[in-house]
Amino acid sequence: xxxxxxxxxxxxxxxxxxxxxxxxxxxxxxxxxxxxxxxxxxxxxxxxxxxxxxxxxxxxxxxxxxxxxxxxxxxxxxxxxxxxxxxxxxxxxxxxxxxxxxxxxxxxxxxxxxxxxxxxxxxxxxxxxxxxxxxxxxxxxxxxxxxxxxxxxxxxxxxxxxxxxxxxxxxxxxxxxxxxxxxxxxxxxxxxxxxxxxxxxxxxxxxxxxxxxxxxxxxxxxxxxxxxxxxxxxxxxxxxxxxxxxxxxxxxxxxxxxxxxxxxxxxxxxxxxxxxxxxxxxxxxx
Amino acid sequence: xxxxxxxxxxxxxxxxxxxxxxxxxxxxxxxxxxxxxxxxxxxxxxxxxxxxxxxxxxxxxxxxxxxxxxxxxxxxxxxxxxxxxxxxxxxxxxxxxxxxxxxxxxxxxxxxxxxxxxxxxxxxxxxxxxxxxxxxxxxxxxxxxxxxxxxxxxxxxxxxxxxxxxxxxxxxxxxxxxxxxxxxxxxxxxxxxxxxxxxxxxxxxxxxxxxxxxxxxxxxxxxxxxxxxxxxxxxxxxxxxxxxxxxxxxxxxxxxxxxxxxxxxxxxxxxxxxxxxxxxxxxxxx
Numbered sequence: 075x076x077x078x079x080x081x082x083x084x085x086x087x088x089x090x091x092x093x094x095x096x097x098x099x100x101x102x103x104x105x106x107x108x109x110x111x112x113x114x115x116x117x118x119x120x121x122x123x124x125x126x127x128x129x130x131x132x133x134x135x136x137x138x139x140x141x142x143x144x145x146x147x148x149x150x151x152x153x154x155x156x157x158x159x160x161x162x163x164x165x166x167x168x169x170x171x172x173x174x175x176x177x178x179x180x181x182x183x184x185x186x187x188x189x190x191x192x193x194x195x196x197x198x199x200x201x202x203x204x205x206x207x208x209x210x211x212x213x214x215x216x217x218x219x220x221x222x223x224x225x226x227x228x229x230x231x232x233x234x235x236x237x238x239x240x241x242x243x244x245x246x247x248x249x250x251x252x253x254x255x256x257x258x259x260x261x262x263x264x265x266x267x268x269x270x271x272x273x274x275x276x277x278x279x280x281x282x283x284x285x286x287x288x289x290x291x292x293x294x295x296x297x298x299x300x301x302x303x304x305x306x307x308x309x310x311x312x313x314x315x316x317x318x319x320x321x322x323x324x325x326x327x328x329x330x331x332x333x334x335x336x337x338x339x340x341x342x343x344x345x346x347x348x349x350x351x352x353x354x355x356x357x358x359x360x
Numbered sequence: 361x362x363x364x365x366x367x368x369x370x371x372x373x374x375x376x377x378x379x380x381x382x383x384x385x386x387x388x389x390x391x392x393x394x395x396x397x398x399x400x401x402x403x404x405x406x407x408x409x410x411x412x413x414x415x416x417x418x419x420x421x422x423x424x425x426x427x428x429x430x431x432x433x434x435x436x437x438x439x440x441x442x443x444x445x446x447x448x449x450x451x452x453x454x455x456x457x458x459x460x461x462x463x464x465x466x467x468x469x470x471x472x473x474x475x476x477x478x479x480x481x482x483x484x485x486x487x488x489x490x491x492x493x494x495x496x497x498x499x500x501x502x503x504x505x506x507x508x509x510x511x512x513x514x515x516x517x518x519x520x521x522x523x524x525x526x527x528x529x530x531x532x533x534x535x536x537x538x539x540x541x542x543x544x545x546x547x548x549x550x551x552x553x554x555x556x557x558x559x560x561x562x563x564x565x566x567x568x569x570x571x572x573x574x575x576x577x578x579x580x581x582x583x584x585x586x587x588x589x590x591x592x593x594x595x596x597x598x599x600x601x602x603x604x605x606x607x608x609x610x611x612x613x614x615x616x617x618x619x620x621x622x623x624x625x626x627x628x629x630x631x632x633x634x635x636x637x638x639x640x641x642x643x644x645x646x
Contacts, residue, residue, distance in 0.1 A: 093453075103495070104476075107488050153389050160380050171634055172399070174630060182600035183580070183603070186603060186615060189607065225398060241380055279474075303477045326480055
């Protein structure tokens with residue numbers, strides 16, 4: 075089947091070439107420059123840069139922060155989507171807007187707000203100082219800022235999926251005697267699993283890659299409060315470009331894995347939807 | 361906690377039918393977590409601004425340096441979003457209409473700017489467009505310097521904003537009624553006329569939404585910009601960087617005042633985008 079625009083040879087070729095050039099310059103070249111910059115001085119230097127103590131500490135902190143922030147926002151996302159998608163109540167659309175709010179806020183402000191709360195000059199700063207707690211320029215501040223910037227990711231993927239599913243299946247499960255937990259595990263979860271996975275993948279990528287918000291609250295203490303992106307900045311500003319690109323290549327790899335997983339989840343979700351449609355059509359025929 | 365408890369007890373009356381469990385608990389948890397992580401910290405920006413008199417506030421946000429930072433942030437985001445509309449439309453068009461080798465890879469790479477940590481994007485773009493970089497060395501003889509100039513800011517914002525336009529326009533282009541376009545062609549319209557009179561009006565709402573999303577992202581962007589911008593006060597200093605600089609100088613009041621202006625702008629943008637998106641969704645329904 076020919077679509078409009080197809081079959082007209084040279085304008086089509088021109089548009090494809092223009093798109094490939096745009097994608098090449100804007101997307102492929104930045105990726106290539108990171109990967110070639112990382113191994114510019116050979117693989118030995120590359121592995122040394124990654125194995126260096128501060129780099130390993132940064133990697134560990136990045137993994138720790140994501141391991142706290144992602145599960146918390148996952149639980150929040152499921153709970154928030156449940157009440158927003160399955161129930162009607164006044165202020166529902168306002169609630170959705172408020173959940174989206176962190177996406178609209180500049181990363182720098184996402185860090186600033188926690189400095190205003192918990193910093194030395196902040197509201198709780200005096201009390202925290204007296205009791206020897208440190209949040210700002212320490213790991214808890216980094217975790218809080220990361221939770222803030224990744225706050226909406228799971229919820230905003232799940233709300234439309236749950237809304238589309240409706241309430242009939244869950245209601246049927248309950249009327250057949252399932253407990254609330256059984257209903258959730260056997261009916262809700264299988265229906266939302268791809269949306270959930272999609273949200274978690276995006277949430278994790280942002281949690282591991284966040285720069286601005288974390289930069290404001292971190293204090294940049296090498297080996298202690300540096301995440302991988304902050305470590306990249308420090309190395310780069312010290313004109314240690316090879317090491318900066320070596321560490322950056324880890325984050326670029328994370329981005330590529332994220333994109334691959336995302337495409338895979340999209341494809342799986344699409345094929346499952348089609349199978350469901352075919353199955354329903356078969357039932358109708360019978 | 362009493363306002364939440366109050367809201368919960370009246371909330372139970374809103375339930376449409378008493379069918380599904382967990383409304384009160386899920387709404388309560390959602391409001392609690394939202395309040396704790398997002399609303400209370402954001403309210404600090406407003407509260408801390410009250411430490412300043414109106415006169416002081418106006419002086420802080422209208423100093424020449426602050427005004428030029430606003431101009432650069434909003435101006436660069438505006439130009440970048442406009443470029444994104446053109447490049448994004450080209451990419452969305454080619455991906456949704458034509459078949460060519462590498463199409464799946466390009467389609468997956470469109471989301472790279474979302475998946476790639478901004479600091480990595482920042483050092484990659486700077487290295488590419490530096491006077492000795494892969495692209496910079498060819499642009500310099502032409503008199504175009506991108507890195508360390510305001511042009512670099514626009515380039516970084518084009519990079520981070522690109523997926524927003526492509527991913528908003530792409531589904532609309534795919535769902536468009538080909539019959540309408542083919543009818544226009546068979547009635548003797550040229551492809552260009554068909555595009556301008558039939559296709560463009562259909563995708564215009566999506567283009568505007570994508571523009572607004574890219575603009576909102578660009579205004580607050582920090583990580584990808586600070587490496588390539590050069591960060592000269594009055595010339596290439598963006599507002600988020602000025603906020604960070606003032607924080608580092610312990611000028612909390614100045615940083616908070618600037619943050620409040622940016623917050624109001626992003627909240628207004630968020631409301632506008634929600635409005636645009638609900639219009640877009642309403643159009644998509646048959």
